[in-house]
Amino acid sequence: MSRRAYKLPIGLVATALLVASPLEAAKIYRWVDAEGNVHLSDRVPAEHVGNARSELSESGRELKRVQAAKTPEEIAREKELEKLRAEQQRLIEIQRAKDQVLLRTFRTEDDLLMARNGKLAAIDSNINVIRSNIRRMKNRLAEMQQSAAARERQGQPLSQNLLKDIENTRSQLRDSYTTIIQKEQEKESIRNKASRDLARFRNLKNLREENTDPQLDETGGPSLLDTVVVCADDRACDQAWIKVEEYVRQHATTRLQMLSDSIIMSAAPLKDDDISLTASRIRHKDKPGAELFMDLQCKPSPLGQELCKTEAVEKIRLGFRDYISGGQAQPDPTPPREMESE
Template identity: 40%
Template sequence: MISRLHSSALLRGRSQERALYSNHFRPRAALAAALALGLGAFSLSAPGQQLYRWVDDDGKTHFSDRLPPEATGKARVELSEEGIPVREVERAKTREEWLQEQELERLRRETQAQVDKQRKEDEILLRSYRSADDLMMMRDGKIEAIDVMIQQIKGNIRRLQNRVNRLQANAADLERAGKPIHPTLEGDIRSTKDNIEDQLALILQHERDKQGVYEKFAEDLERFRRLKDVREPVVDQSSEQVRLGLKNLVLCANDRECDLLWGQAIGYVEAHSTQPIESLSDNVVITTAPQDEEDISLIVSRIAIDATSPDAGSVLFLDLQCSSYTETASSCRTPARIEVLEGFRAALLGDAAGRMPEDKSGEDAGAAGTEATSAAPERAPAPAPAPAQKPAPAGQ
């Protein structure tokens, strides 16, 4: 009885093993059959040859040991002899896709170059300055260096203008005596006037350089505060000087308007300077130097925008005269002097706007001719300050 039960259990165990074996190997057999249908024909006849799997335009999958011409540009999978994928090849790119990829790569390189450049500049900025105050001190030092050059140029202009006055006086004496003016004398007068024009243009260029310094350091200061995560406001005393960059500069578009505004500029100097006019010409007016801190001494110049085009317009520029050539603008500017500079533009353009409405188009054209007035305010009448004049020294 026990022997029959043992035999029956043994038969059932073998039957289960056969079932498990069949279930385990049936899927692999099916896969092998599928591969045999697609690969068997050439895998047996060409061992070691590269095999490919690719899809045609109709969505049908193909297996082959070589690619037909119509499949060379399509995506494909390279298979081993056993049918295992070893490498995937993307489809060939169109010319448009290739060009787009090249452009994207160029943009990525440029972007990375900008990022690297910015990081380098940030590192230099942080190494160069310990605080925002250090940065502003460096800026002020650059501004003062430019101011010293401007004061030296003003001294040159004063000497050149005195020379012109002497030469013109000599020419007038010859005319009164009925004698001809020698060409050399005429040439000296002409060349000295040209030299004055060059010096005036140089002053205007230095003023623009100062504006560039202010703008650059404003960006550096903002970046420094961001890098240092400084949240408290930084007290910057330069805003007043930046505002003066436009209020003491006036643009005129043509000779007629420039002549009118030039006459008003001379009147403004006469009304607001405490010092008498020392030298006056067609393009520069200079008062005598200040004698003390309360004196207001001015220089106003008329600078052609384009020397080769007489009717291209001019810039009228008002500035302070300091007591010495080495004195900087920051030490020369007192509240009363700043008030005079700030009133210059409004005084001239407010009056001109009321008297010459037909020239507004010309004013626009002139404004487009120079970047110095890119943020020029609208023309509107505004009262100008008029400090009490000092009496002229005896003999002047």
């Protein structure tokens, strides 16, 4: 015998159960529909099968509960939640492994900072070698350009070997400056990683955020990346390149030795108070635009190196980005000498 479903006030539910026969009460189900009405019946209609329901005893005690059927949206959310939890657990395990490596590698934060400074010093040494090679290439290029100019004045044709050597040297200069930028970016990555590792190390060791030896936390001064300007496309780069030439002419104290669409270079410093500037337009390989990089060099002599450390020269270095981006050039520490392009 099937009993009809009734919509009853909650207060009448217990009474309805008490008057039911033992045989019939064994199959009494209770559920609430979307409108909040309570239903009691020995069967669940098809339209309510998805609702949460309870199976009740003769006394009205809940014997079993069936959860509401999940909607497709709820199922999709649960699957997404499972994926997120799995990824979260994977990240937790990775972090735990990193923490173990960190604690096994360094006993103190000084060890960590010394390792960082050692890596930075090694890269700086590499950069110094590259800059030394750049000085030699500049001198070699100047000699070849002088030779080419002399042959032209004498009405003699330029040999293909000489033209090829000039172009190869220019290409090597561009590659060298590209390498310097990459090395500076590598240094920046090392600093950032060391900073994160130090914060994590202190957290794991419950240490205060202070260093026992301030000398170990030095970063080695300003980065050459401070003179990098990124332009988004050829038009923006062409406009910026005009300002790059202006800046080099205003601040270099040696004559302009090379002027092209990819490199602007003044002659190598010969005197202790010489300032040589080289700007490179390093095009992106996989996207539009380029990086405009300026390098400042003083004579590799004690007085020349002291000049490069002065505040006035540092203003030239740091003023490049503001000037190219639309600001004003920093005051020149010394009046520029007359420059001529060969």
